[in-house]
Amino acid sequence: MDVSALNHLDRLESEAIHIMREVAAQSKNPALLFSGGKDSIVLLRIAEKAFRPLAFPFPLVHIDTGHNFTEVIAFRDRRVKELNEKLIVRSVEESIKQGRARIKTENDSRNALQAVTLVDTINEFQFDACIGGARRDEEKARAKERIFSFRDEFGTWDPKNQRPEIWSLYNARVHPGENMRVFPISNWTELDVWSYIARENLAVPDIYYAHRRSVVRRGIQLVPVTDLTPPRPEEVVEELWVRFRTVGDITCTCPVASEAKDVQAIIAETAVTSVTERGATRMDDQTSEASMELRKKQGYF
Amino acid sequence: MDQHLPMEQHTELLRFITCGSVDDGKSTLIGRLLFDSKAIFEDQLAALSATSQRRGMSETDLALLTDGLQAEREQGITIDVAYRYFSTPKRRFIIADTPGHEQYTRNMVTGASTADVAIILMDVRKGVLPQTRRHTHIVRLLGIRQIILAVNKMDLVNFDEKVFNQLHQEFLSFANPMGFDDIIAVPMSALQGDMVVDRGESLPWYQGKTLIDVLESVRVDENIQHAPFRFPVQLVHRVRNNNELNERRLYLGRVESGKVSVGDEVVVLPSGVNTQITSIDTYDGAINSAIAGQSVTITLNEQVDISRGDMIAEKDHPPRSEKSFSALICWLSNSGLDITRRLLLRHGTQTVAVKIAALEYKLDINHSIHVPTEKIAMNDIVKVLVRVQQPINMDSYESNRPNGSFIIIDELTNDTVAAGMIE
Numbered sequence: 001m002d003v004s005a006l007n008h009l010d011r012l013e014s015e016a017i018h019i020m021r022e023v024a025a026q027s028k029n030p031a032l033l034f035s036g037g038k039d040s041i042v043l044l045r046i047a048e049k050a051f052r053p054l055a056f057p058f059p060l061v062h063i064d065t066g067h068n069f070t071e072v073i074a075f076r077d078r079r080v081k082e083l084n085e086k087l088i089v090r091s092v093e094e095s096i097k098q099g100r101a102r103i104k105t106e107n108d109s110r111n112a113l114q115a116v117t118l119v120d121t122i123n124e125f126q127f128d129a130c131i132g133g134a135r136r137d138e139e140k141a142r143a144k145e146r147i148f149s150f151r152d153e154f155g156t157w158d159p160k161n162q163r164p165e166i167w168s169l170y171n172a173r174v175h176p177g178e179n180m181r182v183f184p185i186s187n188w189t190e191l192d193v194w195s196y197i198a199r200e201n202l203a204v205p206d207i208y209y210a211h212r213r214s215v216v217r218r219g220i221q222l223v224p225v226t227d228l229t230p231p232r233p234e235e236v237v238e239e240l241w242v243r244f245r246t247v248g249d250i251t252c253t254c255p256v257a258s259e260a261k262d263v264q265a266i267i268a269e270t271a272v273t274s275v276t277e278r279g280a281t282r283m284d285d286q287t288s289e290a291s292m293e294l295r296k297k298q299g300y301f
Numbered sequence: 302m303d304q305h306l307p308m309e310q311h312t313e314l315l316r317f318i319t320c321g322s323v324d325d326g327k328s329t330l331i332g333r334l335l336f337d338s339k340a341i342f343e344d345q346l347a348a349l350s351a352t353s354q355r356r357g358m359s360e361t362d363l364a365l366l367t368d369g370l371q372a373e374r375e376q377g378i379t380i381d382v383a384y385r386y387f388s389t390p391k392r393r394f395i396i397a398d399t400p401g402h403e404q405y406t407r408n409m410v411t412g413a414s415t416a417d418v419a420i421i422l423m424d425v426r427k428g429v430l431p432q433t434r435r436h437t438h439i440v441r442l443l444g445i446r447q448i449i450l451a452v453n454k455m456d457l458v459n460f461d462e463k464v465f466n467q468l469h470q471e472f473l474s475f476a477n478p479m480g481f482d483d484i485i486a487v488p489m490s491a492l493q494g495d496m497v498v499d500r501g502e503s504l505p506w507y508q509g510k511t512l513i514d515v516l517e518s519v520r521v522d523e524n525i526q527h528a529p530f531r532f533p534v535q536l537v538h539r540v541r542n543n544n545e546l547n548e549r550r551l552y553l554g555r556v557e558s559g560k561v562s563v564g565d566e567v568v569v570l571p572s573g574v575n576t577q578i579t580s581i582d583t584y585d586g587a588i589n590s591a592i593a594g595q596s597v598t599i600t601l602n603e604q605v606d607i608s609r610g611d612m613i614a615e616k617d618h619p620p621r622s623e624k625s626f627s628a629l630i631c632w633l634s635n636s637g638l639d640i641t642r643r644l645l646l647r648h649g650t651q652t653v654a655v656k657i658a659a660l661e662y663k664l665d666i667n668h669s670i671h672v673p674t675e676k677i678a679m680n681d682i683v684k685v686l687v688r689v690q691q692p693i694n695m696d697s698y699e700s701n702r703p704n705g706s707f708i709i710i711d712e713l714t715n716d717t718v719a720a721g722m723i724e
Binding site for chain 2: 024144159
């Protein structure tokens, strides 16, 4: 086998396995954040590659906003059962009931509130590392973040004071109360994720594939018509072929027009798209140039 | 649109770092590289154009693309290393975008540590600056053997060939003695786009490659594939089959250099036991051999006592195993070296207590000379004598980047305070 035998996806996979094994070796009580979305689906395959035939050395954790697409939750539970791994679910709804998180109206995006529930969950279980599926190509604040991203006892990310990360010598040491957010697929792009899903033949929730859905047009985005996101009075509801590029909170996740009914078709579309994943799909990232950065400073993963 | 072919056919990934001082046009160059290679999306462009307008500019400022953080946008400076991704039909690229600013050394060390190639950016009106020397020196220290000299802002000197040639010669005269394998100079205007991705009309006298052509054709550093086999053990798993009394011990890790095949004779360090590779496994099944960069699971012929931090290595070319050695360290922390602190050294998967036993000299990277020093402060590069509690299994950095590098961690704060390269 010579160097050319390792292709780009092999290299990314191998790096991610190495990172996950470093978490297992260096952290006392890690967790893997699994939402049922495509990036965390890739993380689960990486975990299988890193640790099988043994069980994962961490539980899976889902911070449930209560605003999920039902297909995604069904997928989450099915996948956890197939893998025979442990899943911990903590809900934003519960944080709101307890007065730990505040919303203005019932239908507000709960994306930002996830940070509260996540930090509470980290404290409850004393997790010292949380593995997440964030990628640097997603957003420009992410492009600046380390693979092992230090968070203080408040869960806060301080972009001006990050630990240097040199070669692949990752430093996961933290004091009690602090934790590491670890992103094994930092160096992957959206196209890499889909190429990997195709190569590994991974199942994803159906709503990633093209289906008919009622939407309204708002700027460049197609807003799904749901109980939580009803059309505004002046808006015209249309029935279109769409698919989701991300599957976050219903209230802030938009599908894109698409007829891609299988992975190969999605790869072909992703390869030529002229809009970023978040630009096309996330209402909450449009509010200010720094929304992701601000959320991360509040403890968002 | 044919720039965006699906990835599967890409086997080559080139990682490069961009260096340059403030106002050399580094952000503009990266913006241009991404824009002309169609790696900027419409919504990103719309955001850039909105910001540019808000700031009273008549055209979209591509340099804004690289300012990811609020403080960077507020102050118009780059704070930290960012990693960016783009591809052409020939290759995938990862750019380590490092700030050219005060804290240059530690940021550049970080970015250069994983790069195959460096772009040294120069403002044609300013010529070779102290920064240029520093950057060139640092990337060479970090083991980068190929550099691209990007002579930018040619539009401001009427695309004058003589000015370019003169600067090129001036650069070669100080960079050549550093021992690079390859130095390629490209004249360009990142602002107008000449010679970055497109050739443009303004530099007809230049017959060489555009920047992107160079990036597509320089060689990806493969030295590590040909170095002796090194496998630092990350984790040990014990697996007991139902009908077997003997447990199988699986050694999990990544091949950091060289290659290994089933049946190879290896030595286990620190125990010194010689044994043989019985199998190399992956989730997708057993393989006959593995090469540098592959994460695999290894089993050995004999039951050896192995734990994280140990190393499996080529029997005939084992690493040095020493408790005391010379190294160049770059101090990364804003509090200087305090010899009363408890420090840890991480090398591969091994972590041991460490003392800086002696400071031999400080490198003056402006003048490439050694100066005596009594202390170490942030951004200093210092030759030191290091003493560790237990021997580490190492190679020189020059011959083996992954097995010749280490970091130092302050045990009290847990911060990574230094990066080291073994002599």
